[in-house]
Amino acid sequence: MKSILRQLSTPVIAAVLAMLVGGIVAAAIGYNPLQVYGSLLSGAFGNAYNLGNTLAIATPLILIGLGIAVAFRAGLFNIGAEGQYWVAVMCAAWTGYHFTTLPGWLHIILCLLVAMVAGGLWAGIIPGLAKTYRGAHEVITTMMMSYIGILLCKYMIEEGPMRKPGSMPESEAVAQNTWLPVLSPSSPQLTIGLFIAIAAVIVVWFILFHTTIGFQLRTVGLNPRAARYAGIRVTWYTILALGLSGMLAGLAGGVQLLAMDHRLAEGFNTGYGYTGIVVSLLARNNPFGVIVSAIFFAALSTGGQNMQQVTNIPASLTDVLTGLIIFFVAAERLLPQVIQWYRRRTSRVRTSTAGEGPKSA
């Protein structure tokens, strides 16, 4: 219990500090911080429609953040989730407007599986193999593969074979019966995709902490030399971790395709792959933490739009908040050092005045 509290303390302190500093920033540029946060909160959670919106945006963030957390657990930085997501959407969309004779549920499963395989291969094959056999750093390779993937998708719908006849650069829509069911008519954005994401969290948690695969993955992440000594095939688990990470980014793409966009189109939602990194960072790579952290960032996004409409405060203030959170989470190691420095300073003051009076200890 104590350790759970300790794990929670850093991200919570980081978020609170960021909100505080964000409030000061808002006040400094002439807005009432209470009004800012009030409109942010009501925009994110104020009614069923807004809440549904927030959870709908949280869904892909949960899945991507989860994937990045898996890679982090194995000591790897998967920076290219955005590209894995896009490639998965492309493959799932193609599957979605073919095979239309399949029953809906089977077609959904097929689309999601294709998305996962596509994302997994995009992350696992080239970055994974390049890392294990040539020592190429995965930060570079996943990022480069990400750009390749995004541009490949653009080509496919602009000039490539997936372009639908017509003026808009977009693909055919996926079959109607693959659209994910909406949970409640009052929040039309929210589908059963949220449950898929939560199920994925539970599965990943189980794999990480209750299977030999997870044990080996975490060992490799914490101490690759000890992993080798323990007889673990470090190279294989490096590829596997990147593959799993890409699979989850791919699943995010698949769910998003079937839930919201239904086709591959220009301006298909972007940025989830990058926000996912922050989600995982704030969750400290804890699968369940990812849910909370994803909802938090989704709320910043939906609440920010509302804030702009209601109070004329630029939504980009939420970007300032995001930046501050990243700073304070990353400053985790800084905080103990600041405390230590302060203690040393006071102890020095104390020793130099020792003998002049009773100590205040």
Next chain:
Amino acid sequence: MTKFLEVINLVKHFPGVKANDGVNLTVHAGEVHSILGENGAGKSTLMKLIYGLYQPDSGEIRLDGKPVHFSSPRDAIRAGIGMVHQHFMLIPALTVTDNIVLGDEPGGIRYHRSEAEARVRALSEQYRLHVDPTARVEQLSVGLQQRVEILKALYRKAKLLILDEPTALLTPQETEELFAVVKHLKEQGIPVVFISHKLDEVRAIADTITVMRAGKTVQTLPIGDATPQQLANLMVGREVVLRIDKQPANPSGVVLNVENLHVVNSARQEKVRGVSMQVRAGEIFGLAGIDGNGQTELVDAIAGLLPVAGGRIHFQDQDITHLSTAERTARGIAYVPQDRQLDGLVLDFTLTENAILRDFHKHPFSKFGVMFSQPAKAYAEKLIHLFDVRPKDITRKAGDLSGGNQQKVILAREVSREPQLLIAVQPTRGLDVGAIEGIHRQLLRLRDEGKAILLVSLELDEILSLSDRIGVLHGGRLVGVVPGETATREQLGLMMTGMSQEQATKEGTTS
């Protein structure tokens, strides 16, 4: 004799630990004063308090009779205290002179290198610490690097020198040379505080001994009054068996057979050049040698962590030359690696997770890839009780434990796997007398149960007291194999420098 340094009732608490709890120490001018104690007894804390790295909670430090307060090592150095840490603080790419004068260079903005060299040369003449001032530190042996550290302190006009476990990394010959240096410093009027947990060394060099235990100074006594047994008992706080009685070995069949083995390390240097040796069931085969002469690569190759460049390895009559680490582990090779923190443990894992690190995929810890926490916890509980790991809390992370307890965890895990061959590299490095005794007993117990043991150690005493046969490595070659009963320190020391067995035996007896 005048009191040079006095420590009066010093107390230093860390959260949950009384690291120093009423420490009293008096170092007189012109003496070698040894601080003897187990790991965790508070020796290092005391030295850090004297050196200004920590500030005491209460108590007083006096230098030449005057109370002093050091808020940083800079103050301590200015007051004339020099310290040589166990791990050297040198910059390998710079020359000896540069390292010595660094931060206190002669000249103003322009660095007068020639003047600095002249000063260093004069200093090394005066204290008979011979070392080439123009050599790069990375080209020096460990013993010479230590001299540079001592010169560094003397250059800063140290009036008292603290040596923290100075012999830990030295060969026997280098240790002798260090002792000569220390004696000469004493004659020049510089008192030396010599921290150690090795009884023989302390008795060879010290004038006065202060024994520490559990954060307290237990007793200070002149060297003439102290017997090794008495000192060991004072350190541990109970009766200790110093010389382990061992039954004669009863070796049977060959368990490990290495034939003409060549191993190339990751930097593509050939570190093992044609080693052939055999380890039999029921014997301890000791492998001696100066650090870096191929020991690590040889055992890594046997354990499957490094590929074999040439030759063959047979284990229980089967060729394992190209088997994976996991397969070798499964066949009964246990391995206590040299670096417990880097290889032997995952420091961020709990003791439970570390206990099953090599067997997580086996029944009862897992089935069809699903892991079960209850059997693992029960197993970890059993191990930490059997081997007296402290604290007795399996939810603790391995990184929270002291070095000795970390080593116990590794040894417990490897020994409990019921191996046919145990490879133990430096199994007692940095451990205290009590812990060493326990680990040596375990090794002998395994031997008497008929297991084969390959012991690699830089400590000749350890090799001599445990091994039934001793092989000496030099430059990646096996110089010779001598019976444990007749081997002498001198003979082994000479063989470690590459001298042949016959010649070393001759030299060893004539000198």
